[in-house]
Amino acid sequence: MRCITSRGRRPLVSDAATITQPRWRSGARAPAAKIMQAGLSVVGASLLVWAMMPLAPGDPVNMILAARRIEEPTLEQIAALRAQLGTDLPLWQQYLVWLRGVLTGDFGFSWRTGQPVMAEIAARLPATLRLVGTGLAISVVWSLALALVAARWVGRWPDRLVLAYTRMMAALPSFVLALLVMQFVVVGMGLGRVLSGGAGITLVIAAMVIGIDRAAGWTQLLRAGLLAQMAQGHADVARARGASEGRILTRHALPGAALPFLTAVGISIGGLIGGSPVIEVIFTWPGLGEHVLMALSVRDVPVIQAFVLLAVLAYVGASLLIDLAALWLDPRLRGQGAQT
Amino acid sequence: MIRLTAGGAWPRTGTAAPDGLLAALWQHRQGRAGLLLMLALVLLAVLGPALLPHDPNLPNYAKTLAAPSAEHWLGTDATGRDQLARLADGAHRSLGGAALVMALVFGVGLVVGVVAAVAGGLLDIVLMRIVDVMMALPGLIFAFAVLGLLGPGYLNLLFALAVADWAYYARLARATALDAAARPHVEAARMMGRAPWQVLIAHILPAVAWQLAVLATLGMGGMIAAISAFSFLGLGVQVPHAEWGAMLADSRFYFTIAPWLLIAPAALIFAAVLASNQLGEALRDITTPEGRS
Numbered sequence: 019m020r021c022i023t024s025r026g027r028r029p030l031v032s033d034a035a036t037i038t039q040p041r042w043r044s045g046a047r048a049p050a051a052k053i054m055q056a057g058l059s060v061v062g063a064s065l066l067v068w069a070m071m072p073l074a075p076g077d078p079v080n081m082i083l084a085a086r087r088i089e090e091p092t093l094e095q096i097a098a099l100r101a102q103l104g105t106d107l108p109l110w111q112q113y114l115v116w117l118r119g120v121l122t123g124d125f126g127f128s129w130r131t132g133q134p135v136m137a138e139i140a141a142r143l144p145a146t147l148r149l150v151g152t153g154l155a156i157s158v159v160w161s162l163a164l165a166l167v168a169a170r171w172v173g174r175w176p177d178r179l180v181l182a183y184t185r186m187m188a189a190l191p192s193f194v195l196a197l198l199v200m201q202f203v204v205v206g207m208g209l210g211r212v213l214s215g216g217a218g219i220t221l222v223i224a225a226m227v228i229g230i231d232r233a234a235g236w237t238q239l240l241r242a243g244l245l246a247q248m249a250q251g252h253a254d255v256a257r258a259r260g261a262s263e264g265r266i267l268t269r270h271a272l273p274g275a276a277l278p279f280l281t282a283v284g285i286s287i288g289g290l291i292g293g294s295p296v297i298e299v300i301f302t303w304p305g306l307g308e309h310v311l312m313a314l315s316v317r318d319v320p321v322i323q324a325f326v327l328l329a330v331l332a333y334v335g336a337s338l339l340i341d342l343a344a345l346w347l348d349p350r351l352r353g354q355g356a357q358t
Numbered sequence: 359m360i361r362l363t364a365g366g367a368w369p370r371t372g373t374a375a376p377d378g379l380l381a382a383l384w385q386h387r388q389g390r391a392g393l394l395l396m397l398a399l400v401l402l403a404v405l406g407p408a409l410l411p412h413d414p415n416l417p418n419y420a421k422t423l424a425a426p427s428a429e430h431w432l433g434t435d436a437t438g439r440d441q442l443a444r445l446a447d448g449a450h451r452s453l454g455g456a457a458l459v460m461a462l463v464f465g466v467g468l469v470v471g472v473v474a475a476v477a478g479g480l481l482d483i484v485l486m487r488i489v490d491v492m493m494a495l496p497g498l499i500f501a502f503a504v505l506g507l508l509g510p511g512y513l514n515l516l517f518a519l520a521v522a523d524w525a526y527y528a529r530l531a532r533a534t535a536l537d538a539a540a541r542p543h544v545e546a547a548r549m550m551g552r553a554p555w556q557v558l559i560a561h562i563l564p565a566v567a568w569q570l571a572v573l574a575t576l577g578m579g580g581m582i583a584a585i586s587a588f589s590f591l592g593l594g595v596q597v598p599h600a601e602w603g604a605m606l607a608d609s610r611f612y613f614t615i616a617p618w619l620l621i622a623p624a625a626l627i628f629a630a631v632l633a634s635n636q637l638g639e640a641l642r643d644i645t646t647p648e649g650r651s
Contacts, residue, residue, distance in 0.1 A: 059491070062494065063494065066491070066495070067503065070503060070507050074507050185632070185635070186632075188579075188631075189628055189631040189632035189635055191586065191631065193586075193587045193590055193603075194586075194606070194624045197620065198620075198624060201610075201617075201620055205613065205614065288498065289496055289498050292496055292498030292499045292502060293498060295591070296591055311591055311592075311593075313506065314502065314506050315509075315510055315592065315593065317506060317509045319506065322507075323503075325502070326499050326500075326502060326503045329496065329499040330495055330496070334494070
């Protein structure tokens with residue numbers, strides 16, 4: 019609530035500092051504290067992710083045998099599995115053993131296939147990263163263009179059009195958009211391929227779906243940020259010196275509005291990775307999606323653990339980078355350690 | 359996630375202080391649209407199953423993939439089930455499920471947040487650190503983890519989504535409760551000798567509930583989308599039960615011969631998310647009439 023300034027009042031310097039901060043990050047601290055915080059998040063997440071194993075209902079041995087469709091296991095098979103899992107150890111030792119493995123990239127064996135989890139993920143991860151990365155780039159460019167157009171002609175028809183468009187897109191879940199594109203563009207118009215096999219045209223189409231879906235919220239956020247910046251004193255000064263509105267927008271308002279926008283982009287990394295399986299399945303993209311879905315449907319816990327932890331690492335890492343970049347770019351944030 | 363990205367706050371002309379919630383929503387252009395749309399969908403969910411003549415789960419192999427007609431207004435699916443009946447039946451699970459999850463996180467968030475604010479001290483610290491860890495993880499990923507733990511299924515899905523979402527509500531509830539407790543009229547009530555529980559019930563809980571209701575309405579659209587997306591993937595509602603996302607999954611293989619099977623559920627998901635978003639944004643505007651900039 020601190021960030022709400024009454025309109026019409028010329029913002030003071032302290033107000034300007036609060037405006038540039040997104041509401042969910044009003045407590046900026048020094049870099050070291052940021053890194054500490056990120057580390058703590060990762061440790062907390064690793065505990066939660068590890069806890070999936072002992073928390074999973076049912077005996078893991080039974081679940082492994084069920085996942086591998088072994089109906090009547092021999093006693094030797096059961097004993098070998100128990101030894102492999104180390105379920106006889108006390109919990110804290112199990113955690114440490116697991117953590118040591120994870121730190122060396124060893125997530126154990128897939129319950130379903132019996133293969134090393136990491137090898138299976140490493141084979142599919144590049145395709146997912148390519149898709150998500152391309153989607154992210156398209157989304158940033160698209161929302162930047164739309165927000166600049168809307169802010170340049172605020173209140174007039176280009177702005178109204180952009181707002182109506184973003185509202186429609188915000189109401190269209192990405193998988194519904196993906197299905198419509200698949201049926202009308204790929205099948206209907208014959209663009210691209212129904213079964214992708216990793217083809218470049220599918221990458222473009224699927225990444226555009228991801229990009230267009232994400233851009234809706236970001237456009238609204240960036241537009242609001244640009245308008246807030248345009249109402250500030252420094253924009254008036256530039257105006258008084260004869261700068262054109264377009265120049266004020268790109269040279270004066272955009273740098274100030276960029277930080278909250280970048281923070282939103284960084285925060286969305288987790289959602290992008292979490293949302294990619296459904297897009298991948300629709301476009302038959304050979305990434306992690308299908309693999310993770312199979313794991314979810316038979317409760318293949320080690321695979322899910324690896325996927326969740328990777329997504330958390332990507333998310334925490336991206337947030338940390340953005341936070342550090344914010345501290346570097348905006349010196350005002352450094353002095354506000356006390357405000358949380 | 360909607361909460362983090364939908365920063366769609368723009369300056370607007372101030373709304374007059376609302377006499378009643380419905381009146382204020384009605385005067386708000388987006389609010390009226392959202393209200394009407396949501397009302398239509400709720401009517402479909404509540405009255406549809408009673409009024410529509412066809413059984414949503416009864417196959418009719420003589421009439422598979424029939425085009426929309428006088429008997430089957432929205433056609434039939436691959437096993438000859440009436441699509442309109444299935445859409446009405448599925449509305450319970452798509453809309454009702456989302457409402458259930460929102461009610462759950464509303465309740466949990468309210469209790470945890472207010473308890474933390476009122477109790478303070480160690481309990482407050484412990485609860486808020488748990489909230490911190492929950493909020494440090496992306497919600498969708500958390501839902502994946504819980505669902506992976508419990509296995510696919512509709513109730514498991516609702517539980518997973520609630521577990522992934524409650525922390526935001528607890529955080530807001532605590533902040534609102536602390537804010538409300540420091541306001542002059544609450545201070546005055548305390549000085550007049552009202553008992554703490556009277557102050558809590560009369561002044562603090564209403565403020566918290568109101569704030570959480572706005573947040574829940576804003577989050578409802580994302581929840582509807584999540585339920586249908588997980589069901590589309592086969593991780594939520596299981597066959598033979600109807601759900602909009604699951605119906606989309608069934609329709610994929612018949613699109614070229616039966617496009618109505620894709621278009622109708624997609625349109626309903628779109629309408630439901632749109633209605634929730636419009637209602638949520640209208641509520642937010644009404645509660646902060648000065649307009650956020």
